[in-house]
Amino acid sequence: MFPVPKTSSKYEWQASASIETIKLRAQTLRQIRTFFDKQGVLEVDTPTLSSSTIPDPFIESFQTQYIPLTQTMQNNIYYLHTSPEFPMKRLLAGGSGSIYQISKVFRQGEVSSRHNPEFTLLEWYQVDWDHRQLMQQVSQLLTELLAPFIQLDETVFISYKEAFQKEFGFNPHTVSKSELIKCTEQIGLADVLNLDEDKDRFLELLFSHKIEPSLGKSKDDNAYICLLYNYPATQASLAKTSMENDYPIAQRFEVFINGIELGNGFNELNDAQEQKKRFTMENKLRVEAGQLEVPLDERFLECLYSLPQCAGVAIGIERLLMIMSQKKHINEVIAFPFEKA
Amino acid sequence: MATHNTNAFRSGLKLMIDGDPCSIVENEVVKPGKGQAFNRIKIRNLKTGRVVERTYKSGESVEAADVIDTELQYLYNDGEQWHFMHPETYDQMAADKVAVGDAIKWLKEQDMCTVTLWNGSPLAVTPPNFVVLAVADTDPGLKGDTSGGGGKPATLETGAVVQVPLFIAIGEELKIDTRTGKYVSRAKD
Numbered sequence: 001m002f003p004v005p006k007t008s009s010k011y012e013w014q015a016s017a018s019i020e021t022i023k024l025r026a027q028t029l030r031q032i033r034t035f036f037d038k039q040g041v042l043e044v045d046t047p048t049l050s051s052s053t054i055p056d057p058f059i060e061s062f063q064t065q066y067i068p069l070t071q072t073m074q075n076n077i078y079y080l081h082t083s084p085e086f087p088m089k090r091l092l093a094g095g096s097g098s099i100y101q102i103s104k105v106f107r108q109g110e111v112s113s114r115h116n117p118e119f120t121l122l123e124w125y126q127v128d129w130d131h132r133q134l135m136q137q138v139s140q141l142l143t144e145l146l147a148p149f150i151q152l153d154e155t156v157f158i159s160y161k162e163a164f165q166k167e168f169g170f171n172p173h174t175v176s177k178s179e180l181i182k183c184t185e186q187i188g189l190a191d192v193l194n195l196d197e198d199k200d201r202f203l204e205l206l207f208s209h210k211i212e213p214s215l216g217k218s219k220d221d222n223a224y225i226c227l228l229y230n231y232p233a234t235q236a237s238l239a240k241t242s243m244e245n246d247y248p249i250a251q252r253f254e255v256f257i258n259g260i261e262l263g264n265g266f267n268e269l270n271d272a273q274e275q276k277k278r279f280t281m282e283n284k285l286r287v288e289a290g291q292l293e294v295p296l297d298e299r300f301l302e303c304l305y306s307l308p309q310c311a312g313v314a315i316g317i318e319r320l321l322m323i324m325s326q327k328k329h330i331n332e333v334i335a336f337p338f339e340k341a
Numbered sequence: 342m343a344t345h346n347t348n349a350f351r352s353g354l355k356l357m358i359d360g361d362p363c364s365i366v367e368n369e370v371v372k373p374g375k376g377q378a379f380n381r382i383k384i385r386n387l388k389t390g391r392v393v394e395r396t397y398k399s400g401e402s403v404e405a406a407d408v409i410d411t412e413l414q415y416l417y418n419d420g421e422q423w424h425f426m427h428p429e430t431y432d433q434m435a436a437d438k439v440a441v442g443d444a445i446k447w448l449k450e451q452d453m454c455t456v457t458l459w460n461g462s463p464l465a466v467t468p469p470n471f472v473v474l475a476v477a478d479t480d481p482g483l484k485g486d487t488s489g490g491g492g493k494p495a496t497l498e499t500g501a502v503v504q505v506p507l508f509i510a511i512g513e514e515l516k517i518d519t520r521t522g523k524y525v526s527r528a529k530d
Contacts, residue, residue, distance in 0.1 A: 058376055109348065109399075112370035192379070192396045204376040209396065212373075237375055254374070264374045314374075 015335040021325055022335055028145060028321065029102060032122060035141055041098045041124060046087035048104070052297035053079035054086075055282040056237065057289055060108035062117075079294075080106035083314055084123055085238065086300035089268070092125055092310055093303035100124035102317070113329045114260065116338050120317035127310045131239070131251050131267035134311035135227045138255055138265065142225050142320075146257075149324045153224035156216075160231050160249075163211050164203075172203055173232055173247040180206070200234050215256035223323070229253035238275065239266035255315070257323050265313030272304035344402040347380040355387075355408040358395060362387045362406035362459045372399065387457065387464055388439075406459065413456045415448050423448065423466070425456055436463035444468045446501035447519045468519045473528040474498050476513050479505065 015022070033043065053061040062080040081087075084101050091099055105121045126134055139155040146152055164172040168183055180202040184190055189209060193201050216226040229252070233241045236250035243249075251267035269275055276296070283293050321333040331337040345354060350368040357363070363384040372378035378399035385392050387408065397403060413425035413434065422435040423445075436456065438445075440463045444454065447468035455467040479495035495505040495515075503517060505524045514528035 056375065058373075058378065110370075110372055112372065115370065115372060188394070189396055192398060201377050204373065205379065205396070208371045208373060208376075208379060209381070212371075235375065261374060 012340070016331045016337055016340060017333050017335050021321065021327070021333050024325055025317070025321055025333065028317070028324070031145060032100075032102065032141070035144065036100045036124065039098070041100050041126070042096060044088065044091055044096065044099045044101050046081075046084045046091070046101065046103075048081055048106075049078045050081055050086070050297070051076065051078060052086075052295045052300075054082055055279050055286060055294050055296065057282055057285045057291060060291070061294070062106045062108055082107050083121060085312070085314070086297050088123060088125060088312070089307055090300060090303045092127065092308060093306040098124070098126045098310075111338055114319060114322075116318065116330050116334055118338065118341070119330075119334075121314050122317055123312065123314040125268070125310045125312040127308050129311045130309070131229065131253055131265055131311045134265055134267075134313055135229065135253055135255075138263065138313055138315070139225050139227065142255070142257070142262070142315075145320065146223075146225075146324060150223055150326070153218055153222045155225040155227065157227045157229065159229055163215070163228060164206075167211050168206065173244075173249065177202065198234075200232065203232065203235075212256065212261065213259040215259060217258050223258045226256040227253055228256065236269070236278070237266070238269050238278075240269050240271075253313075255313075260319055260323065261316075262319050262323075263313055263315035265311060268307065268310050268312050270304050270307035270309070272301050275304055276301050343405040343407075345405050346402050347397050347399050350380055350382060355406040356384065357404040357406045358384060358386070358393075361389070362408045362464065364408070366392060370399065371396075387459065390442075407461075408457060408459050408464065410455050410457050412453055415450060415452050415454050417450060418448075425454065425463070425466075428453070434463060436466055440464055441466045444519075446499050447472050447474075447517070449474060449499060470518065470520055471525065472517050472519055473514050474501070474517060476505070476509060476511050476515060479509060479511060481510070 059082050061082055064078050064080065066076045066078050083105050084103050088099060088101060102120065102122050104118055106118050108117065110117050135157065143152060161171055161173060164170060170179060177199045180199060181195060184202060184205060187210065189205055192205055215228065216224055218224060230244065230249040231252045233248035233250050236252060239250045239252035241248050241250050253265050254261055255263045279296050287293055318330050318333050322330060325333060327333055345356060350365060352365050352367060354365045355362060356365065363386050365382050366385050367383040369381045370378065371381055379396050380399050381394065381396045383392055383394055414428050416424040416426050422437055423441050424433055424435050426433045442465065444466040449472055452469055452472060454469065456463050457465040474497040476495045477498050480493050491507055492504045493507055494502050495509055496502050503522060503524050505515065516525040516528050518525050
């Protein structure tokens with residue numbers, strides 16, 4: 001896939017998405033709202049600007065400044081949200097019941113055929129559900145949305161472990177780092193990472209190069225919805241962890257179609273102390289990598305004491321539209337992508 | 342040492358890979374929602390022409406190759422080297438057989454060529470997309486046959502052999518597409 005912005009428009013001011021694709025977006029959003037209305041899931045609206053952000057070292061937030069009219073207060077740094085997760089969980093903790101939101105989110109440094117720094121996220125949470133139930137619903141919603149547009153084979157549920165065993169023959173949860181290094185050498189990916197880097201970086205390298213491209217794509221090139229679950233506990237992020245056999249796993253899943261990552265979901269962690277521990281560790285990694293430390297969202301951490309059992313997932317709308325309209329470049333489904341914004 | 346960060350990667354960017362100058366053919370950003378991002382590139386080795394794949398962690402820097410394309414006029418071949426001249430400065434430059442490569446069969450004196458320089462020395466020669474060359478040898482032309490059906494080989498003045506229509510005769514000037522090595526038409530005067 002060429003990361004060349006595809007623009008069929010004659011003039012610089014014109015949209016890079018066709019009118020058909022712009023209509024497809026409107027129709028898809030309407031269909032999503034109808035889907036959740038029928039389920040009794042409430043649409044909510046949370047702030048785009050926040051005083052804190054996610055410390056994940058691989059997600060970089062846009063920063064801006066609040067300037068008071070009278071210069072008596074100190075100027076404050078605000079972040080554009082990278083996902084509405086924290087305030088949505090504050091609503092859940094306050095007793096909202098199941099909720100969804102369709103919002104624009106912002107991430108630094110992400111421009112490619114599948115990335116625009118500003119993109120649309122559908123995020124929803126189902127109270128009392130776990131990630132397994134939510135995976136079923138993701139499959140149901142995506143099937144409803146995609147079926148009129150593309151031929152879909154039956155949804156596949158596969159664990160992270162099975163995916164690695166199928167491709168490489170080892171269990172990613174128990175494999176040693178030296179085995180992982182040997183594996184990267186064998187497939188021509190030696191020297192990409194430093195040998196002292198975390199085992200997870202090696203797993204991510206192997207995953208993104210050898211597993212992800214074929215997830216959701218059958219041998220005869222048919223598309224299907226692929227739900228990959230039970231990530232290593234070290235990649236838990238905001239998910240609960242549990243023991244499987246003799247190793248810990250994260251109750252986290254991702255969804256892929258045609259080798260494209262569409263979304264990520266969790267059985268949501270509601271242990272404030274554990275979440276704070278993970279955030280603090282991530283901030284430490286940021287500092288070590290020369291990135292800026294970010295202020296932790298104390299209101300979010302505090303709400304976790306009241307967060308009910310719930311599972312949540314976020315789906316990238318532009319990528320969904322790409323699959324629906326069979327477009328190769330994200331710019332073909334955004335009226336005015338980053339280069340034209 | 343000049344370097345390029347992965348965020349500057351785009352097709353055509355020149356990098357030093359394993360000691361050889363290379364040009365990016367394709368750059369793909371592999372950035373998961375969570376986890377390490379990578380740039381996966383396809384690169385053409387400008388010395389060998391081979392295309393290979395490489396992966397870098399996003400944010401890393403890679404040594405830049407001092408490679409530039411110049412438009413030079415082909416002058417003559419002295420038996421060992423092919424001599425080119427800059428049309429304005431009249432600076433001359435000689436390329437060896439390796440640099441000239443496949444362009445050898447299309448080089449006609451006075452034609453403008455793209456000469457790729459690496460650290461100031463010719464690395465590769467690209468002939469113009471279209472050249473006009475005279476037929477040095479071919480079977481006798483069939484008079485009146487302008488149907489274009491069928492064909493025959495013709496040897497051109499540079500030694501290149503191309504398929505031409507049956508009506509082409511020795512001495513005629515032909516327009517050739519050097520990218521495909523195919524006959525286009527008779528040259529128009």
